Amino acid sequence: xxxxxxxxxxxxxxxxxxxxxxxxFQLIIFFLFNIRFKVLEGKLAAYLPKDVGVNAAxxxxxxxxxxxxxxxxxxxxxxxxxxxxxxPWRGEPDRRFDFVGRKVYYQIGPKKMREMKDVGRMxxxxxxxxxxxxSTIDCRAGTVYADMIxxxxxxxxxxxxxxxxxxxxxxxxxx
Amino acid sequence: xxLSKHDxxxxxxxxxxxxxxxxFQLIIFFMLITDLxxxxxxxxxxPQARSALEDKPDxxxxxxIVNVPQNGRIIVSRDVKYDPxxxxxxxxxxxxxxxxxxxxxxxxxxxxxxxVLPDNPLMIRADANTEFRMIxxxxxxxxxxxxxxxxxxxxxxxxxxxxxxxxxxxxxE
Numbered sequence: 185x186x187x188x189x190x191x192x193x194x195x196x197x198x199x200x201x202x203x204x205x206x207x208x209f210q211l212i213i214f215f216l217f218n219i220r221f222k223v224l225e226g227k228l229a230a231y232l233p234k235d236v237g238v239n240a241a242x243x244x245x246x247x248x249x250x251x252x253x254x255x256x257x258x259x260x261x262x263x264x265x266x267x268x269x270x271x272p273w274r275g276e277p278d279r280r281f282d283f284v285g286r287k288v289y290y291q292i293g294p295k296k297m298r299e300m301k302d303v304g305r306m307x308x309x310x311x312x313x314x315x316x317x318x319s320t321i322d323c324r325a326g327t328v329y330a331d332m333i334x335x336x337x338x339x340x341x342x343x344x345x346x347x348x349x350x351x352x353x354x355x356x357x358x359x
Numbered sequence: 360x361x362l363s364k365h366d367x368x369x370x371x372x373x374x375x376x377x378x379x380x381x382x383f384q385l386i387i388f389f390m391l392i393t394d395l396x397x398x399x400x401x402x403x404x405x406p407q408a409r410s411a412l413e414d415k416p417d418x419x420x421x422x423x424i425v426n427v428p429q430n431g432r433i434i435v436s437r438d439v440k441y442d443p444x445x446x447x448x449x450x451x452x453x454x455x456x457x458x459x460x461x462x463x464x465x466x467x468x469x470x471x472x473x474x475v476l477p478d479n480p481l482m483i484r485a486d487a488n489t490e491f492r493m494i495x496x497x498x499x500x501x502x503x504x505x506x507x508x509x510x511x512x513x514x515x516x517x518x519x520x521x522x523x524x525x526x527x528x529x530x531x532e
Contacts, residue, residue: 227414330406
């Protein structure tokens with residue numbers, strides 16, 4: 185009896201590694217599917233009118249710098265990725281498109297501009313003359329996010345701290 | 360002829376240690392580089408902005424993130440809150456979400472209007488080719504009574520150090 189017990193005690197115990205390996209492989213698969221590399225992403229601060237939808241107390245009129253963005257030429261939508269990169273986009277909502285031949289222009293007061301550097305220069309001049317003036321961005325029908333962001337960027341760069349948006353969804357609807 | 364002293368009939372055991380080491384190292388690598396907080400961020404092509412500030416969200420602060428891909432769908436944490444194809448003018452789900460977020464935000468009295476307004480921003484992440492009217496739709500809902508979120512953050516891609524250097528070189532020329 186004592187001999188049997190001695191043999192059992194001396195016997196090397198082998199741990200079953202299979203469950204641990206299974207779990208670790210499942211963890212790897214989980215991370216592989218969830219992997220999203222950190223991207224260099226930033227933000228631009230802007231404000232919406234505070235008194236929309238409520239009866240706000242009347243305030244004194246403040247002359248705002250209004251920057252309007254118009255689409256001059258909507259351009260053609262083409263596939264942005266393979267297969268068929270560059271071919272006319274056929275309206276598949278889940279496939280990326282790019283614009284070809286798109287033209288926009290900007291208007292501050294009566295002045296129309298096509299170049300971003302002119303917009304930047306004018307915004308800087310306006311801000312230097314009256315630093316307290318807020319600015320509003322008016323994106324007209326057909327404009328896209330990439331048309332608006334450079335204008336917000338230039339307004340912040342010029343020194344404007346209060347940037348608001350104007351316009352109504354219904355007015356901007358496709359014709 | 361005695362070719363081998365080894366017992367050919369015995370079980371061959373594979374040394375698992377290097378494989379387990381490697382697997383654990385892989386797990387540690389993935390754990391370090393995976394940012395699970397980015398689950399709220401859809402894969403979009405953001406326009407670039409020079410003045411964009413690095414986004415360092417405070418995990419304790421409730422900040423809603425609204426994604427708008429170029430197809431115009433409004434997505435929050437992988438849940439489509441508004442689909443222009445299906446929902447048309449019905450924005451109830453999105454409105455409900457924004458109202459809920461506004462309620463959770465800390466409030467502050469605005470001196471100019473005398474209104475008590477939510478004080479946290481709403482982040483709008485839209486694809487470069489997303490029509491502005493979709494963003495306008497979100498902005499309009501933000502202004503509704505009971506929501507009144509007035510601070511917005513517009514997501515943009517930041518310039519890489521190489522792009523900054525190239526721009527500065529161009530200015531010098």
